[in-house]
Amino acid sequence: MKILLIQKFSIIEPLGLMVIGKAMKDKGHEVHYSLYKEKHIFFSANILSYDLVGFSTYTGNHIEVYEACQTLKNLGVTTAIGGPHASFFYNECKKRTDYVFRGEAVLSFPNMDDKKIYPAVEPDFLLPDREGFYKFSSVHRDNPIKNIMTSFGCPFSCTYCYNSLYKEIYPNLKVRLRTVDSVIEEANKLDAKLIYFQDDFFGFNKKWMEEFNDKWNKRPYHAQMRIETLNNEKIDLLVESGCVGATIAIETYDEEYRATVLKRKMKNKTIVDNCKRLMSAGLELRTEQMLGLPNTTLEDELNLLRLNCEIRPTIAWTSIFQPYRGTELGEYCVTNGLYEGNNEDVAESFFKTTVLNYPDERKREIVELQKIFAMCSHLPNGWEYAEQIVKHNNNDLKGHLYSVLYKT
Secondary structure, X not given: OEEEEEEEOOOOOOHHHHHHHHHHHHOOOEEEEXXXXXXXOOOOHHHHHOOEEEEEOOXXXXXXXXXXXXHHHXXXXXXXXXOHHHHHOHHHHHOOOOEEOOOOHHXXXXXXXOOOOOOOOOHHHOOOOHHHHHHHOHHHHHOOEEEEOOEEOOOOOOOOOOHHHHHHHOOOXXXXXXXXXXHHHHHHOOOOXXXXXXXXXXXXXXXXXXXXXXXOOOOOEEEEEOHHHOOHHHHHHHHHHOEEEEEEEEEOOOHXXXXXXXXXXXXXXXXXXXXXXXXXXXXXXXXXXXXXOOOOOHHHHHHHHHHHHHHOOOEXXXXXXXXXXXXXHHHHHHHOOOOOOOOOOOOOOOOOOOOOOXXXXXXXXXXXXXXXXXXXXXXXXXXXXXXXXXXXXXXXXXXXXXXXXXXX
């Protein structure tokens, strides 16, 4: 078959799409790729030359994929949907397309069998079609940052994530580690100044980290970690092996809320202490957090900013919570009258708005604070400036802060 695989554009390589592409090529199919940026997906006349057009979609961009599938159906083109949204909303997707692939479609898609969920494959088998994809996308080929997965899966079940639902698809699935040798083999083929390990939780296995430290050639890398699992020994392994940056998620300030509502049992002291250990060891640090969580206030979020001001991360990445239906926290929002939709109005970007049934003033606070959160995290008393800007619409102060920080 001649196949076209499509996904929303991101500067991060679409590893899932590339893995599927390799699996299809291994079956003898001809595979092409396409990435789109606009809200509506447009097709050229040669779309009719494809035997199958497959979409990888996530909740938030699924509406545009549904519309594209309808357009192609009208043209007589066979379509398929995979990706996270297809895994959790199979019946909904099935109404819009010819095939829906759930779970790890690296086996089911090449066999065109969407009637059952194939077992999860061995992690060393999940290698991306870089050669074919880079011929299509020079942007990703020339990007000095390249992405690799060293493990698949996550041992945690945060309430705002679909991971707990994924465990229903694969009840016995545990985090699967690639061999260190296979990771190194993949990395050695990449022209990159920085390797970004996109694992949900890099380095959770200490023995693996020790072997990695022994064999890795000290090439600079960035990784996503769980800050509460780090200790001095693990941090030493990270530094010795070449780690130059870490991403860690704080999410919210209140420890009880974080533990009970989000199911992330992390103490603020642990977060601050380990963040400072990482930065003292010379690592760049990106913290992640959400604004507009259910039943939170501006005061909660200013405390979160105050925590970041104490840490002083390189980047304080800040999103706005989206109540994805099917997740535990999304359903909580529905049950408690905070959300009445069904994912059709969830924002594609988590940086622009909230769809929760908050008063207009609360919505304004969330949006305004998101715009200045990262900037204010670089100031010793940044939360006080943020309070003045958000509460009192002090745009003059905002402009002053921008000018000061840009000069520095």
